[in-house]
Amino acid sequence: MSQAIVTTALSKVYREGKIEVTALASIDVALMEGEVVGLFGPSGSGKTTLLSILGCILRPTSGSLGIYGHETSILSEKDLPDIRRRFISFIFQGFNLFPALTAYENVILGLKMKGITGSDATQRATRIMAEVGLADRMKFLPRDLSGGQRQRVAVARALAADSPIILADEPTGNLDHSNGRKVMELLREMASSQQRCVIVATHDNRIEDLFDRVLYMEDGSILREKRG
Numbered sequence: 649m650s651q652a653i654v655t656t657a658l659s660k661v662y663r664e665g666k667i668e669v670t671a672l673a674s675i676d677v678a679l680m681e682g683e684v685v686g687l688f689g690p691s692g693s694g695k696t697t698l699l700s701i702l703g704c705i706l707r708p709t710s711g712s713l714g715i716y717g718h719e720t721s722i723l724s725e726k727d728l729p730d731i732r733r734r735f736i737s738f739i740f741q742g743f744n745l746f747p748a749l750t751a752y753e754n755v756i757l758g759l760k761m762k763g764i765t766g767s768d769a770t771q772r773a774t775r776i777m778a779e780v781g782l783a784d785r786m787k788f789l790p791r792d793l794s795g796g797q798r799q800r801v802a803v804a805r806a807l808a809a810d811s812p813i814i815l816a817d818e819p820t821g822n823l824d825h826s827n828g829r830k831v832m833e834l835l836r837e838m839a840s841s842q843q844r845c846v847i848v849a850t851h852d853n854r855i856e857d858l859f860d861r862v863l864y865m866e867d868g869s870i871l872r873e874k875r876g
């Protein structure tokens with residue numbers, strides 16, 4: 649397995665006026681292709697901050713972050729969107745679906761944002777909707793789908809772009825037990841069959857057994873890890 653993401657002494661300090669909050673202390677971690685990693689920890693432990701930095705949405709205060717061999721700390725702000733477009737897809741807790749667009753159109757829009765259009769986009773969207781079990785729901789608006797189905801649209805949108813890294817913040821947060829496990833199993837399947845690196849920040853202990861590796865965070869540090 650090769651390394652998808654490597655961090656060294658990654659730190660983040662939020663400054664608001666004179667107040668400083670150390671959200672990440674000094675994170676050293678290597679995340680591999682084909683691996684599904686869970687980030688667990690109490691509220692405020694730094695999970696979302698770490699995910700945002702790994703996804704190049706937020707810059708660290710110090711330390712290094714390598715994404716498939718590209719050292720991002722030496723890149724300028726204007727180069728980061730390109731790294732995101734090539735390597736990273738997100739799944740958010742609130743699904744982030746556009747209410748006026750059908751499930752299928754939401755996936756197409758996600759692809760467009762990655763620069764994938766035309767017949768390539770329509771073929772990919774149709775294939776992935778079938779893979780996530782939504783072939784018969786493509787023309788439905790989000791409001792006519794169940795919570796589990798909406799989350800599967802969000803997963804389809806992230807998977808369709810073929811990004812090697814998938815970052816998910818509480819992807820099972822709004823789902824019941826069985827739908828939560830289904831979403832995780834889908835991500836596991838994609839990670840192993842397509843060698844993607846999937847990182848999930850969550851409070852959901854019910855899915856803890858579905859990770860290859862769990863990192864437990866507290867006060868901005870990784871306290872310990874467990875292999876599945």
Ligand SMILES: Nc1ncnc2c1ncn2[C@@H]1O[C@H](COP(=O)(O)OP(=O)(O)OP(=O)(O)O)[C@@H](O)[C@H]1O
Pocket residue numbers: 662663664669670671689690691692693694695696697698
């Ligand atoms: N934009 C910000 N400005 C100032 N402080 C922030 C900001 N975002 C997060 N923090 C602080 O950084 C710390 C880590 O927050 P973070 O959201 O990463 O934790 P988390 O583990 O994801 O929490 P939760 O599970 O509640 O989402 C917290 O103390 C939080 O209050």
